[in-house]
Structures are given as structure tokens and as C-alpha cells.
Amino acid sequence: MLSLIYLIGSVTFIVGLKMLSNPATARKGNAIAAGGMALAILGTIFLYRHNGHGLHNYGWIITGLVVGGVIGLISARRVKMTAMPEMVSLFNGMGGACAALISVVEFEYMAGTLADIPNVHGQLGIIFAGMIIGAVSFAGSVIAWGKLNGRIRDISFQGQHIVNLSVLAVIMLLTLFVTVTLPSATVALFATVLVLSLVYGIFFVLPIGGADMPVVISLLNSFTGVAAACGGFLYNNPVMLTGGILVGSAGTILTILMCKAMNRSLKNVLIGAFGGAKAGGVTREQGAYKEIGLSDTAVVMAYAHKVMIVPGYGLAVAQAQHACHELETLLEARGVEVRYAIHPVAGRMPGHMNVLLAEADVPYDKLLEMEQANGQFNTTDVVLILGANDVVNPAAKSDPSSPIYGMPILEVENARSVIVNKRSMKPGYAGIENDLFFQPKTSMLFGDAKQVLQQLVAEIVNSL
Structure with a gap:
């Protein structure tokens, strides 16, 4: 019986991992694999035999499981997406x-x-x-x-x-x-x-x-x-x-x-x-950047045919994924096509942005991987960058002296206009100045991502 349980557990791990490869089935796959692990643990506790004897110290085993389970459950429920x-x-x-x-x-x-x-x-x-x-x-x-x-x-x-x-x-x-x-x-x-x-x-x-x-x-x-x-x-x-x-x-x-x-x-x-x-490399003179206000941003986005949103760590810090989804829904109600461009290493862990947007119920088919997104930027009217920095830095393609030279990036500069939301002009996590911020088609929209998105939604609803 225990061997059968181990076989079932192994199969659930394989099936669960396969389902994790698709965002639409990832949650179910995680549950299936977790169920297989629970079955294997319970089978080991109650069915394992060695020389005719089972496990000892059941009190310690159960206590450890309960204490660890409670700590894990509370920690997982309380953790912020930025701390994931x-x-x-x-x-x-x-x-x-x-x-x-x-x-x-x-x-x-x-x-x-x-x-x-x-x-x-x-x-x-x-x-x-x-x-x-x-x-x-x-x-x-x-x-x-x-x-x-x-x-x-x-x-x-x-x-x-x-x-x-x-x-x-x-x-x-x-x-x-x-x-x-x-x-x-x-x-x-x-x-x-x-x-x-x-x-x-x-x-x-x-x-x-x-x-x-x-x-x-x-x-x-x-x-x-x-x-x-x-x-x-x-x-x-x-x-x-x-x-x-x-x-x-x-x-x-x-x-x-x-x-x-x-x-x-x-x-x-x-x-x-x-x-x-x-x-950080060598800092050089970049020139001037230009700012854009909320009203102008609302007009540009509301009358665009296609908008691409690039989420970054700033979106996670501000807990702005729900406000972002609200803006997306509002724009689509006005006939604007909205997609998300996801860089593989955006954030602080693999898939960070995918998890963040999935929490806000953003449809999976709107999340474009880097190669897909790069093929669509030249037909995009507006790119809205929310806290991303290094993954959109053109220096990766144009500056051989840059530490990120050669790194594939989201080629947002190919869009008709680029709006960058940041708290300040400070460099990103890699400590590298971003050439994109000083390009003619780029406008800076300063402020907390959540507040800015909420104000954009209000501006579009009330003024347009």
C-alpha cells in the first residue's frame, strides 16, 4: 500500500509540474502536487514498517507538522507580493x-x-x-x-x-x-x-x-x-x-x-x-528629460488604438496590480487594445510579474512574453512603463561599456510614444542610468504607481 501511495505521489508531482508550465492551470497543478505530498507524508507516518515496526515519536512528528504548517500558512497569507x-x-x-x-x-x-x-x-x-x-x-x-x-x-x-x-x-x-x-x-x-x-x-x-x-x-x-x-x-x-x-x-x-x-x-x-x-559603470551626461501630466496621459491613452503596459518592481512595491487591471478594463471598454509586455527577469524572482498580475485576475492571454511583445511595439501607440527600469534600457543594445550590454530587453523605444511612471529619476536595481528616459519620444510621469493609476482612471472616467 505504501509503495502504491509513493507511486501516486510521484505521478502527482509530474502532473503538477506539467500544469505549472501554463498560467491557466498553474494553481490547479500546485494543488495536485501538494495533495500528492500530503498523501506521501501521511502514508509514511501511518504505513511505514521496518523489521515489523512503524515509526516512533508520533507526538514529536505531529507537533512538528502542526507547528510548521501553521507558520507556513500564516506567513503565506500575510506576505506582501513585494516580499514574495x-x-x-x-x-x-x-x-x-x-x-x-x-x-x-x-x-x-x-x-x-x-x-x-x-x-x-x-x-x-x-x-x-x-x-x-x-x-x-x-x-x-x-x-x-x-x-x-x-x-x-x-x-x-x-x-x-x-x-x-x-x-x-x-x-x-x-x-x-x-x-x-x-x-x-x-x-x-x-x-x-x-x-x-x-x-x-x-x-x-x-x-x-x-x-x-x-x-x-x-x-x-x-x-x-x-x-x-x-x-x-x-x-x-x-x-x-x-x-x-x-x-x-x-x-x-x-x-x-x-x-x-x-x-x-x-x-x-x-x-x-x-x-x-x-x-553601475561610468555615469555620463544624458541631457534633459520631459514630464507629462495626468490629464495629458489620460488623453493619450484613451484615444490610442493600442496600449502596451510594461510592469516592473515599482508596480509590486506600490501594490498597484488591481489599479492597473482597472485601467486596462476601462481602456478596453473604450475600444483600446491593451496588452502586457513581460520580461523574464522583471522583478526579484522568475515569474514575479506573472504572479502579480494573476493575483489581479488579468487574463493570461494578455501577458506577452518578451519575443512576442517586441514584435508588436512598432504597431503600439503608447507604452506605459510601471516601475520597470533595466529591462527597458536601450544601453543593453547600444552601449558596449554598459554592464548590461547584450542583455535582451523589451524594445519599447519602437513604439510611437513611451510614458514612464517612476517615483524619481534614480537608477534601477542594477544601479545603471537608463538612456530611455532621455529620448525624445519618452515622457516621465512621476509618482506612486497605485496613486497614479487610480488618478488616471478617475481622469478618464470624469473628463473623457
Whole structure:
């Protein structure tokens, strides 16, 4: 019966992941996968048998499930959309910590009888792999969480990459030494590798700047999946193995897609510190920008044939997705075609803008990916940019000295007119000045995104 439950759980993970690839079915897919996980957990608690005996310490197990479930439920319900990336990073870190602790417990169980265990070298290899990857994921995710919410700044020093590689080399050499020779100091060496793995996880993420956070989050997510898969191998547990493999492979594919969207190799992300404190490049004289008022914006948008909205982190900060949807509905009632142009790395995590707009019930077919949107900008009358910055910066195409040169962007400058809503003229998260703001067809509409959108709606309703 337990094997059947594990099979069902594995199938639900696969089906759920497939459904997550489409926004229209993503919520249902998430529920199906969560249901499979719940079934696997309950099956393990009540049906698992080893030498005729079930699990022990049911009180602790149930208490842990209840406490963790309550904390997770409350946190998920209270989190703001702007804080979703750091919550994802923190929860992912907890998964890495769990995988590392599994390895620690299993090593402690085996430590006194290593010489008597069949295939001990393979077992130790799996334990060390789960511990190292899980610890790196945990420490790195905690640092990413701190960087995303502003508690931790980008920190780098001369020769940091050499130090990182040296720490990683020591971890690998110690692991190989222990698993092959089984020395008498195995416990002390295991503890040393654990500490070094945590240190490496911290140093690994510290120098990486904010513009690369979507890549880092997806990479750390894949680490956690691989660590969980190691636990599946260790326990010969098919549902744990399947879940870990799916998370690891999906995270790896997503990391590759994020790198492609930024026209950067993973190596450059990990060692280049793009978007960090030193990524701003050389500031040069840009000239003057022009402002536009609410009334003029309302007229331009209300009488346009086609409007493209580009959401960015400023939209999330202002919690303006519902006001944006209201403006979209109002414009469409006047016969204006409205679409959304979504850049793959807009926001602070992969799919941030898609999640944000889905919360406001924006129809999925109105969300255009970058390639689709770029093909339509030349037939667009007005582009309204809401808090996006680096993903619309023409310097990525025209300035070889720019840190973002070569990154695919939303080519909004091809539209007839561009209106940019920002709080101020400060650079975006990557710390790079945006050439778009100073182009002749661009107008700046300053203010909080939510307030500006609400005032635009009122202006269109009352004046036109």
C-alpha cells in the first residue's frame, strides 16, 4: 500500500509540474502536487514498517507538522507580493537545511559502525553530497533573503573568488578523503566539511548583486532539489527521489532560461557580481528629460488604438496590480487594445510579474512574453512603463561599456510614444542610468504607481 501511495505521489508531482508550465492551470497543478505530498507524508507516518515496526515519536512528528504548517500558512497569507521573492528564498533555504540535517542524522547513526556497513563508500558519498549541497543551499538562501529585503548589502573583497574556489576545493578533497579511506577522525572531518559548506554558501551569494537575484534564487532552488534527491537515494524512497529530481532539473532549466534572458553565462553570474555595488559603470551626461501630466496621459491613452503596459518592481512595491487591471478594463471598454509586455527577469524572482498580475485576475492571454511583445511595439501607440527600469534600457543594445550590454530587453523605444511612471529619476536595481528616459519620444510621469493609476482612471472616467 505504501509503495502504491509513493507511486501516486510521484505521478502527482509530474502532473503538477506539467500544469505549472501554463498560467491557466498553474494553481490547479500546485494543488495536485501538494495533495500528492500530503498523501506521501501521511502514508509514511501511518504505513511505514521496518523489521515489523512503524515509526516512533508520533507526538514529536505531529507537533512538528502542526507547528510548521501553521507558520507556513500564516506567513503565506500575510506576505506582501513585494516580499514574495524573499519568502521563496527563505522557504527554499529551509528545504536545504532539512536535506542537510537528514545527512547529519544518518551519518551520526552510521558513524560507529562504518566498517561493517555494506557499500559504505557509496552510502557516505550520498550522505556527504546531501549535506554539502543542502548546507550551501541553506546558507546561500538565507543570504539571498537578507539581500532581497535589504538587511544584507553586497559584500566583495579582493580575491574573493579565489577564496571561494579554495574553500570549495577543500570541501571536495576532504569529502573524497573520508569516503575513500574512512579515517579514524571521520566525525571531526564531517563536521569540518559541514562548517565549510555553510561558509561557502555565504561567500557564494554575498558578492552577487540584486540584478542577478532571479538567477541565484532559481539556482539555489535546484540545489535544494538535488539535496532532497540524495535523501531519496539514501532511504530508497521513490517519492522523495522523484520530487528532488523534478525540483533539481526544473531549477536548473529555469536558471539556464534566466541566464539566456540576460545574455549571460552562469559563470558570469556567479563570478561577475553583475548588479552589485560596482556594476553601475561610468555615469555620463544624458541631457534633459520631459514630464507629462495626468490629464495629458489620460488623453493619450484613451484615444490610442493600442496600449502596451510594461510592469516592473515599482508596480509590486506600490501594490498597484488591481489599479492597473482597472485601467486596462476601462481602456478596453473604450475600444483600446491593451496588452502586457513581460520580461523574464522583471522583478526579484522568475515569474514575479506573472504572479502579480494573476493575483489581479488579468487574463493570461494578455501577458506577452518578451519575443512576442517586441514584435508588436512598432504597431503600439503608447507604452506605459510601471516601475520597470533595466529591462527597458536601450544601453543593453547600444552601449558596449554598459554592464548590461547584450542583455535582451523589451524594445519599447519602437513604439510611437513611451510614458514612464517612476517615483524619481534614480537608477534601477542594477544601479545603471537608463538612456530611455532621455529620448525624445519618452515622457516621465512621476509618482506612486497605485496613486497614479487610480488618478488616471478617475481622469478618464470624469473628463473623457
